[in-house]
Amino acid sequence: MMNRQTSSPPLQEKQISAYGLQRRNMLKFFGASAAVITLGSACKDDPAPPNQNGVNLGSGDVGILNYAYALEQLEAAFYIQVIATLYSGITPTEQAYLTDVRDHEVVHREFLKAALGASAIGALQVDFSSINFSSRASVLGTARTFEDLGVSAYNGAGKLLTDPLNLLYAGKIVSVEARHAATIRELLQINSFADTVDANALDPAMTPAAVLAAADPFIVTQINASNLPTS
Amino acid sequence: MNLQNIINDIESVDPEVYERLNTRRKAMKSFANISGKLALAAVPVALGSMFNKAYGQAVPTAVIDSLKFALLLEQLEAAFYNAVVAAPGLNATLTGTSRAAFVKIQADENKHVAFLSSTIASLTSMPAPAAPAFDLTGGNSAAGTGPFSGANDPRVNYAVALAMSQTFEDTGVRAYKGQAANFLPSTGTVNDLLEAALKIHSVEARHAAKIRILRRELGGAVLAPADLKPWINNNESGILPPFAALVQASYDGEGVTQQGAFNGVGTFSGVTISATAASAAFDEPLTKAQVTAIVDPFII
Numbered sequence: 030m031m032n033r034q035t036s037s038p039p040l041q042e043k044q045i046s047a048y049g050l051q052r053r054n055m056l057k058f059f060g061a062s063a064a065v066i067t068l069g070s071a072c073k074d075d076p077a078p079p080n081q082n083g084v085n086l087g088s089g090d091v092g093i094l095n096y097a098y099a100l101e102q103l104e105a106a107f108y109i110q111v112i113a114t115l116y117s118g119i120t121p122t123e124q125a126y127l128t129d130v131r132d133h134e135v136v137h138r139e140f141l142k143a144a145l146g147a148s149a150i151g152a153l154q155v156d157f158s159s160i161n162f163s164s165r166a167s168v169l170g171t172a173r174t175f176e177d178l179g180v181s182a183y184n185g186a187g188k189l190l191t192d193p194l195n196l197l198y199a200g201k202i203v204s205v206e207a208r209h210a211a212t213i214r215e216l217l218q219i220n221s222f223a224d225t226v227d228a229n230a231l232d233p234a235m236t237p238a239a240v241l242a243a244a245d246p247f248i249v250t251q252i253n254a255s256n257l258p259t260s
Numbered sequence: 261m262n263l264q265n266i267i268n269d270i271e272s273v274d275p276e277v278y279e280r281l282n283t284r285r286k287a288m289k290s291f292a293n294i295s296g297k298l299a300l301a302a303v304p305v306a307l308g309s310m311f312n313k314a315y316g317q318a319v320p321t322a323v324i325d326s327l328k329f330a331l332l333l334e335q336l337e338a339a340f341y342n343a344v345v346a347a348p349g350l351n352a353t354l355t356g357t358s359r360a361a362f363v364k365i366q367a368d369e370n371k372h373v374a375f376l377s378s379t380i381a382s383l384t385s386m387p388a389p390a391a392p393a394f395d396l397t398g399g400n401s402a403a404g405t406g407p408f409s410g411a412n413d414p415r416v417n418y419a420v421a422l423a424m425s426q427t428f429e430d431t432g433v434r435a436y437k438g439q440a441a442n443f444l445p446s447t448g449t450v451n452d453l454l455e456a457a458l459k460i461h462s463v464e465a466r467h468a469a470k471i472r473i474l475r476r477e478l479g480g481a482v483l484a485p486a487d488l489k490p491w492i493n494n495n496e497s498g499i500l501p502p503f504a505a506l507v508q509a510s511y512d513g514e515g516v517t518q519q520g521a522f523n524g525v526g527t528f529s530g531v532t533i534s535a536t537a538a539s540a541a542f543d544e545p546l547t548k549a550q551v552t553a554i555v556d557p558f559i560i
Contacts, residue, residue, distance in 0.1 A: 194520075210466065220364060230371035230463060234455050
């Protein structure tokens with residue numbers, strides 16, 4: 030159960046010794062070639078010096094769950110507004126889809142809040158001033174951005190989790206986000222449901238830093254992600 | 261990337277790198293052998309694998325087994341779409357943008373097969389398992405006389421093809437989730453493999469949503485309820501008799517509203533959540549045994 034995460038001692042970073050490679054050698058590799066590090070098989074980075082400004086997501090699995098909680102807060106707030114002020118010309122099917130999506134995002138938000146317990150960050154202040162909620166193109170365009178971003182975020186966060194149960198929960202959520210993303214894409218352009226994929230038909234994955242930078246224009250509250258695991 | 265530069269750089273701090281890599285020529289030859297068969301994006305995984313072997317880091321058997329299991333499911337999906345797209349019996353019914361959607365999904369599944377095959381080959385230094393023979397009628401036999409045969413064959417009946425496609429995609433989404441724990445603790449190459457699996461998993465969910473939309477749009481037909489959603493409501497397939505019972509195992513367990521200590525049914529900040537919405541907000545895992553039982557009728 031995820032709640033136990035919040036009551037246990039702070040998570041230790043995964044040990045370098047698990048690689049069967051001495052830390053001394055690992056450090057040499059960092060000096061040897063930046064290319065080696067980017068191959069994705071390098072070791073755990075030491076955390077950057079903490080920047081204590083803003084809402085601190087925390088470290089370890091808690092930090093990643095707070096990161097997801099921040100994104101779900103953003104999505105839920107967006108769809109609550111979409112349903113409260115339906116765009117002109119919305120079809121019954123579109124309204125049914127978007128209402129379901131709102132409900133799912135509220136459930137995701139509340140689930141993560143409950144799972145984090147006392148470790149949960151507070152409510153974020155959002156800024157939707159760039160969105161025209163009376164415009165179908167503006168609403169669905171923003172929805173597509175949020176859903177694709179959410180999929181990329183969860184895809185990139187999976188490997189940063191250490192508790193198998195947390196990984197399972199992330200997996201349970203991300204496929205629903207992908208269903209949303211495909212649905213919104215179909216409303217905008219037929220057969221664009223998976224136009225996100227690369228040459229191997231893989232969806233993107235993004236780091237927390239890249240995702241938070243993309244979401245930043247919509248979030249007023251400053252978020253401190255400096256303690257999140259990076260690999 | 262310039263592999264030789266990387267190895268030269270490593271050599272400057274670890275003069276024994278070539279010995280670790282089992283002599284320079286052999287190392288380069290073995291990597292060339294592997295990379296020649298690899299899709300480009302699989303190269304980092306293969307390269308990581310080479311260094312892992314050199315420095316004594318083995319990818320756990322459970323991870324390899326999960327990848328082989330995923331490959332089998334992708335091979336089944338690819339065989340299904342290859343057959344459906346090529347079927348003359350669907351020329352009149354699978355048309356226009358619907359046919360284009362099937363062709364896109366067909367391409368994705370075949371790419372997943374190629375990607376997983378090359379990844380497994382690079383990790384094991386052996387060819388990945390070839391696809392077994394499939395019986396798309398679900399009869400477990402080369403005779404092809406299963407429940408999806410005759411007038412109900414997906415190669416002649418578009419509604420059946422859609423229903424089977426939906427079931428395969430939804431099952432795939434659930435199957436990947438059931439394997440996730442095998443990738444932890446994830447470090448090094450396993451990190452890359454976990455991320456790759458997640459990247460395939462979300463594409464399967466995109467496929468599932470599109471196929472469900474196509475079924476909804478087919479409207480009026482016995483196999484496509486008008487209120488079908490791109491997500492799984494409760495434990496419902498949205499597939500009617502006589503096929504409902506044949507696919508129900510792929511939807512059993514999807515109706516839960518409880519996640520750990522949290523129940524999604526309730527009112528949160530003024531938004532009332534039904535049991536249907538609470539269940540659809542999460543896709544649930546299937547174990548390997550459950551998935552194997554589901555796909556067994558299609559594997560000869």
